[in-house]
Amino acid sequence: MKYSPIDKSLFIKNREKFAKLMKSKSLAVFNSNDIYPISADSTMPFQQHRDIFYLSGVDQEESVLVIFPDCPKEKHREILFLKETNEHIAIWEGEKLTKEKALKTSGIKTVYWLQDMEKILFEIMTQCDTVYINTNEHYRANVEVETREDRFTKWLKEKYPAHSVAKSNPILQKLRSVKEDIEIELIQTACNITEKAFRRVLGFVKPGVWEYEIEAELMHEFLRNRSKGFAYTPIIASSNNANVLHYIENNQQCQEGDLILFDTAAEYANYSSDLSRTIPVSGRYSKRQKEVYNAVLKVKNEATKMLVPGTVLTEYHVEVGKLMTSELLSLGLLDKADVQNENPDWPAYKKYFMHGTSHHIGLDTHDYGIITDPIEPNMVFTVEPGIYIPDEGFGIRLEDDVVVQKTGEPVNLMQNIPIEAEEIEELMNA
Known part of the structure; x- marks a missing residue:
C-alpha cells in the first residue's frame, strides 16, 4: 500500500x-x-x-x-x-x-x-x-x-x-x-492531494493542450503524494464535451476560448475525494462564461448552507432546484412561462441542471447512506450544481466536499482549492 x-x-x-x-x-x-x-x-x-x-x-x-x-x-x-x-x-x-x-x-x-x-x-x-x-x-x-x-x-x-x-x-x-474523525482526516488528505494536482494544471493549461495531457499531469501529482490515483474515472471535458455528464474519453484538443470542466479527484487509503472545477483554456473567462460561472457558484454556496442535521436529501434537492430556477431566470435561460408550465416531475430547471446536487462520499465516491433518513453530524457530502448549455458550447460544474456539523454551516474540506473566477484567472496568468 x-x-x-x-x-x-x-x-x-x-x-x-x-x-x-x-x-x-x-x-x-x-x-x-x-x-x-x-x-x-x-x-x-x-x-x-x-x-x-x-x-x-x-x-x-x-x-x-x-x-x-x-x-x-x-x-x-x-x-x-x-x-x-x-x-x-x-x-x-x-x-x-x-x-x-x-x-x-x-x-x-x-x-x-x-x-x-x-x-x-x-x-x-x-x-x-x-x-x-x-x-x-x-x-x-x-x-x-x-x-x-x-x-x-x-x-x-x-x-x-x-x-x-x-x-x-x-x-x-x-x-x-457517519464518519469517525480518523476517516475525515483521510478524506481531507485525499482533498489535499487533489488541491496540489489542480494547482499544477492551472499552470499547465493553455490553448492547444490535449485533455489526456491534463489527465497525465493530474495522475503524476496523485502518485507522487501516495495516492493510487483517481478516485473515479476522470472527466476532463473541454468545450461541448462538458455537456456530456459522464464524458471520459479525454481525447480532444483544448482550443482558445473554450472552458474545461474537470471532475477529477484523488483517492487516499481507499477514501475518495470528489472535485469539480471549470477553467478557461486561455486563462480568462468571457463575460457570458463568468456570468454563468458565478450563478453556479452562488447556488453551490447557498446549497452548502442547507446541509444541516435534520435535513432530508430529497427535500434538500427540491430547495436547491428553486435556487437554480432563480439563477436560470436571471441568466435568460428560462422565462416565467417555462416555470409556470413546468412538469412537477421534471421541473423546468432540469433542462440545464439535470443531476442531483449532493451525495454521500467516503470509502466509495457515491458512499453508503440511506437517502430517506435525516442528515446527521459528521456525514460528508459533495455539493455540485452545474449549468449545461449545449447551444452556447460550454457547461459549468463546481463541486466541493463538506462535513456536516452539529451546529452551523458545514466545514468545506476543499476550502483551499481555488474556486472564485478571479482567483483562477490570476493563477493561470501568474
Missing part, C-alpha cells in the same frame, strides 16, 4: 459499532473482492471490498472477516482468515499479511489461514442461530458479475440451510455514512 498505516483504533471501533446492532446469537461474514481478469494472464489492479476494509483495515485479496459477539469461545468473537504467505508468494508477488501484521493492522487477535476456514466456520455455525450475509443494496448499484461475496453467500446458504439469514448492508449503510 502506498498510504501511511491507519490507526487500528478506527477498525476496532467500527467493529464494536457493528456488533452492537447485530441480533443475539448471530455472526456476520465479510469477504474481500476478487482480482478480476482482463484476458490471458492480465488482471485489473486489486481493489478491496470497502466493507471488510471498513471493519478490519485489511487491504488484500482472499481475506475473510467473521464477527460473532456472542460466541461462547472468546477467541472466536472476531476472526480473520487470510491467504497464507510463503517464500514463493513473497518472491513473485510480495509478502502477504502475516498473523502478526494482521493484528497490528486490524486489532484482531485470532487469525487463521484460509485453508482452515471451513473447519472453524463449521464449529461456530453450530453455536449461532443467524448469519449476516453482505449484499450490495446501494441505491446506485448495478452489478452484472458474480462477486466473491455472492459465491460465498450461495455456498453458505446451501451448506447451512437451517440458519436464519439477516443482511449486513442496512447496518453498514447507517454506520458508514
Whole structure:
C-alpha cells in the first residue's frame, strides 16, 4: 500500500459499532473482492471490498472477516482468515499479511489461514442461530458479475440451510455514512492531494493542450503524494464535451476560448475525494462564461448552507432546484412561462441542471447512506450544481466536499482549492 498505516483504533471501533446492532446469537461474514481478469494472464489492479476494509483495515485479496459477539469461545468473537504467505508468494508477488501484521493492522487477535476456514466456520455455525450475509443494496448499484461475496453467500446458504439469514448492508449503510474523525482526516488528505494536482494544471493549461495531457499531469501529482490515483474515472471535458455528464474519453484538443470542466479527484487509503472545477483554456473567462460561472457558484454556496442535521436529501434537492430556477431566470435561460408550465416531475430547471446536487462520499465516491433518513453530524457530502448549455458550447460544474456539523454551516474540506473566477484567472496568468 502506498498510504501511511491507519490507526487500528478506527477498525476496532467500527467493529464494536457493528456488533452492537447485530441480533443475539448471530455472526456476520465479510469477504474481500476478487482480482478480476482482463484476458490471458492480465488482471485489473486489486481493489478491496470497502466493507471488510471498513471493519478490519485489511487491504488484500482472499481475506475473510467473521464477527460473532456472542460466541461462547472468546477467541472466536472476531476472526480473520487470510491467504497464507510463503517464500514463493513473497518472491513473485510480495509478502502477504502475516498473523502478526494482521493484528497490528486490524486489532484482531485470532487469525487463521484460509485453508482452515471451513473447519472453524463449521464449529461456530453450530453455536449461532443467524448469519449476516453482505449484499450490495446501494441505491446506485448495478452489478452484472458474480462477486466473491455472492459465491460465498450461495455456498453458505446451501451448506447451512437451517440458519436464519439477516443482511449486513442496512447496518453498514447507517454506520458508514457517519464518519469517525480518523476517516475525515483521510478524506481531507485525499482533498489535499487533489488541491496540489489542480494547482499544477492551472499552470499547465493553455490553448492547444490535449485533455489526456491534463489527465497525465493530474495522475503524476496523485502518485507522487501516495495516492493510487483517481478516485473515479476522470472527466476532463473541454468545450461541448462538458455537456456530456459522464464524458471520459479525454481525447480532444483544448482550443482558445473554450472552458474545461474537470471532475477529477484523488483517492487516499481507499477514501475518495470528489472535485469539480471549470477553467478557461486561455486563462480568462468571457463575460457570458463568468456570468454563468458565478450563478453556479452562488447556488453551490447557498446549497452548502442547507446541509444541516435534520435535513432530508430529497427535500434538500427540491430547495436547491428553486435556487437554480432563480439563477436560470436571471441568466435568460428560462422565462416565467417555462416555470409556470413546468412538469412537477421534471421541473423546468432540469433542462440545464439535470443531476442531483449532493451525495454521500467516503470509502466509495457515491458512499453508503440511506437517502430517506435525516442528515446527521459528521456525514460528508459533495455539493455540485452545474449549468449545461449545449447551444452556447460550454457547461459549468463546481463541486466541493463538506462535513456536516452539529451546529452551523458545514466545514468545506476543499476550502483551499481555488474556486472564485478571479482567483483562477490570476493563477493561470501568474
